[in-house]
Amino acid sequence: MKRITQGAALITAGLITIAAAQKVTTPTIGIALAQTGNVALLGQEQVIGAKFAEKYLNARGGINGTPFKLVFQDAGGDENGAINAFQNLINKDKVVGIVGPTLSQQAFAADPIAERAKIPVLGPSNTAKGIPEIGDFIARVSAPIAVVAPNAVKQALKLDPKIKKVAVLYAQNDAFSVSETGTFQETAKAQGLSVTTVQKFQTTDTDFTTQVTAVLNSDADLAIISGLAADGGNLVKQLRQLGFKGLIVGGNGLNTSNMFPVCQKLCDGVIIAQAYSPAQPSAANQVFVKDYRAQYKKDPPQFAAQAYAGVQVMVEALRAIDRKKKLNTWDLDDLRVALNKQILVGKYKTPLGDISFDKEGEVIQKDFYVAQIKMKDAKNGSFVYLK
Secondary structure (H helix, E strand, O other), X not given: OHHHHHHHXXXXXXXXXXXXXXXXXXXXXXXXXXXXXXXXXXXXXXXXXXXXXXXXXXXXXXXOOEOOEEEEEEOOOOHHHHHHHHHHHHHHOOOOEEEOOOOHHHHHHHHHHHHHHOOOEEEOOOOOOXXXXXXXXXXXXXXXXXHHOHHHHHHHHHHOOOOOEEEEEEEOOOHHHHHHHHHHHHHHHHOXXXXXXXXXXXXXXXXXXXXXXXXXXXXXXEEEEEOOHHHHXXXXXXXXXXXXXXXXXXXXHHOOHHHHHHHHHHHOOOEEEEOOOOOOOOHHHHHHHHHXXXXXXXXXXXXXXXXXXXXXXXXXXXXXXXXHOOHHHOEHHHHHHHHHHHHHHOOEEEOOEEEEEOOOOOEEOOOOEEEEEEEOOOOOEEEEEEO
């Protein structure tokens, strides 16, 4: 009986070894983005960008002639949603890498799971301080908000040099918004502005009467909002409805046309710094814009372009690996490690411009923009780029 037990144990161990040494057949990239919840206004644009990348890049040869596949998991709008999405992609879908999640708040919760499993992650919109430092397998194609956000404040001062007082409003339950508002406040002070009031809210709030009243009583010339599309859009609307006449700067969470139906015509004039522009002159972007317009009848937004870039980087890194050793000869675990190394040493011509990564996984990007919302009617508008 003991010998049988020992034999069974050896067989079991062998099965475990075989499972761990799973071969790669179809290269599969995981996409963990917010398709539902209060973050879906951003995540839906990212899903479009990722699917566009899958169709576009596969039509142009995929990975050296082999099509790749995207597997989508809904990360929802909170930490648990992102954690579940990551766990499913890693353990069930057996992906080689993950593009996601949508929020920095989610990344701080879910990225450590990928780090422990040694699976490369590219954050498409995780711009809070400290994201690449989560681990060796964590990188991002989204420029840190500390680099992007100050441009919006400086542009507001160009439009109205008389600005002296600033009101700051931010979502205290969102890690990105907390990080971003710190950058905004530091920039305001560095520009010689006085921060007259700092107001907190929740991303789930819909009534901002208290916060708006405080802004009006502070006699601020400029309001700076760090939040998401739904709450930020409602805050813009209520600021205008209750009589705020000054300029409004929105953070990256408001950087989506999905906000237009929320604040409608009152979105007009909001200033937002961006890490992407359809006017970016590179050949890679102009081809991307042309094909995106042909399919969706509008310019690609930043969140779509960043998600596209995340998929593109992984695909190009896999191509580089495949040229040295065919992907179908790799063990999955080894390929994940090799993919992470290749991502960090590569240089990529993306819709965001030429990008690369430092040793921490921080994106190196040189082109940034500032846009102002111009509404055509209650639902339709555009981001007009300012020089």
